[in-house]
Amino acid sequence: MTVLQPIKPAKKARIGLYSIGLQEYWQQFEHLRERLLEYNAFIAARMEEYGEVYNFGLVDTEGKGRQAGEWFNANNVDIVFCHSATYATSSVVLPVHQMCRKHAVILNLQPATRVNYDLTTTGEWLAHCGACPVPEISNAFERAGIRFRVVNGLLGLDYTPVVSLTDETTHLRPEAIRAWTEIAEWIRSAAVVRTLQNSRFGFLGNTYSGMLDMYSDFTMLQSQIGFHVEILEMCDLNRMLERVTPEEIASKREEAYRMFEISEDSPADPLARRPTEEQLEWAFKVAAAQERFVREYDLDALVYYYHGAPGNEYEKLQSGFILGHSLLTARGIPCAGEGDLKTALAMKICDMLGTGGSYSELVVVDYEDQTILLGHDGPFHIAISEGKPVLRGMGLYHGKLGSGISVEAKVRTGPVTTLNVTQGRDGRLKMIAGCGLSTGGDIMRIGNTQTPVRFNQHPDAYMARWFAEAPTHHCALSIGHNAQLFRKVAELLECSFVTLCGE
Structure with missing residues (x-):
């Protein structure tokens, strides 16, 4: 399409992002917290191509969930992405969205196409089990009257983290491309809503x-x-x-x-x-x-x-x-x-x-x-x-x-x-x-x-x-x-x- 200089450029979406986990895991499994934060930073960087990202980081307790929701409200976000990085109880996640009632999108983005079955430890498995809590979170959202959608697919890294026991280079996989296309569509749509409201x-x-x-x-x-x-x-x-x-x-x-x-x-x-x-x-x-x-x-x-x-x-x-x-x-x-x-x-x-x-x-x-x-x-x-x-x-x-x-x-x-x-x-x-x-x-x-x-x-x-x-x-x-x-x-x-x- 021929792009002409707009008289009034559209506004960018204000994107809320956080990743989930359980606080108890960090002492039990070395490097797991840092690894999940690395995934979180990767997602934030990708999202910045489409809008302004307000990244809370890890939510791993019910109290942190309330803080995150209030923080998203303070930053007037248009949409909130919950990165299901590992297992977390729904009690950790629900308060975020009870505080901030903007549309919720759960990101079920697995880092690798498959785990290394011969070498995988419990800690390694926990870095790949993002799908595990999604049914529980979905049920809690439904019962609380919170509108949500889920994006399923691969994370889309173009490298493998040092601590990983399997190949995590998935950026060319159709499951990653499809997932990121859908994420981009949600952000572009949120920008439409912000612009219309102004x-x-x-x-x-x-x-x-x-x-x-x-x-x-x-x-x-x-x-x-x-x-x-x-x-x-x-x-x-x-x-x-x-x-x-x-x-x-x-x-x-x-x-x-x-x-x-x-x-x-x-x-x-x-x-x-x-x-x-x-x-x-x-x-x-x-x-x-x-x-x-x-x-x-x-x-x-x-x-x-x-x-x-x-x-x-x-x-x-x-x-x-x-x-x-x-x-x-x-x-x-x-x-x-x-x-x-x-x-x-x-x-x-x-x-x-x-x-x-x-x-x-x-x-x-x-x-x-x-x-x-x-x-x-x-x-x-x-x-x-x-x-x-x-x-x-x-x-x-x-x-x-x-x-x-x-x-x-x-x-x-x-x-x-x-x-x-x-x-x-x-x-x-x-x-x-x-x-x-x-x-x-x-x-x-x-x-x-x-x-x-x-x-x-x-x-x-x-x-x-x-x-x-x-x-x-x-x-x-x-x-x-x-x-x-x-x-x-x-x-x-x-x-x-x-x-x-x-x-």
Whole structure:
């Protein structure tokens, strides 16, 4: 994916880590404590690739467990990893998580693929028996109402400790690679949650009238996700427009010509034509105002739609939105049209995970290619484009007032995942992920983004499953197969999650 400089970089996760053992062991088995601390330091160093690590070290008594929990609270961690280094009673572990109620992940990471059966002593065995207490800990967590998950696999050392009696070099083993992939996913997901809880979503204008799936309760969103919704008016943006300088317009022109192709007239649709110089100049000016707007209000995402009297000045202002909002989306400020806050959230999640997140809806089914075209006439995530997107002049925005410039593009060929954020009758948010393949097939040349996606079933069967989950009609389209990442984000946010990926 083309990486553009973000306007507001995502926050790093604050990771709590500790290893467990029994205090009685240290006098009984020479070097065992030091060996487990060496494993602990290795895990901490690996985790630092993804976030800020707060490593308590060894928890080997019930009292130490309480201290660790309080220490994690004091450091405001987002997630707590319990490294099951050797046997420890559940009474040692439970207090950590009763004090610090953040999501718990137990790391059952065995140092070697097998013990040396001929030479292994009790002390050597204890360095490899991390799986032994996990059932006991799991039961204690369940009975205490503590949410947890377990990562199983190999530790992944690229050397063997001096005191070891067997080969512990396991970093190339699939069990180690798989385990560390899952650990990284948990940390990346925790970073999403931290960023969302410190985010400001701008809501400009209103929701497109009559789209009942998109109406959102701002308080509900803040209570469930944590972001603040800043309600904004077109006059706020118009103030920014009045301050735009010729230098800013020239800068946006250069940025747009670098990222887009300028279209000729569409061979099929008389409404889709080469942009006029007047349309381009207006779009560049509005794009400069939009960036000022985002910076002025310190926004992390923007949702917008304006409906007013025909021919008023704000209608003209809205006609220049799509270029600037596409540029902002590519720089980490996802912009969702039609007042769709829930899809802005889906786009933000995708973007923070480095997978794009383009504003989409179901466009049309191609029964011959067995694909579903997904796209929209709104903002596109340029960073995940197949080739250079096209700027096309639109004589009319379908279903809306006004005309202007639109983006015609498709997401690059390869694995993709859709992410819907919807809401049920209980008021709770639900995430729906669908995995498919962007085929690179033909698209219409009408000034809309469109990506042909082949899912894992016939389009009719797939749509039946999708629609049964009561999604909103918009979704975020991301590159890669990301259902397991999205599942972890949903779990940390305590949202329900459905995958249509057959996983």
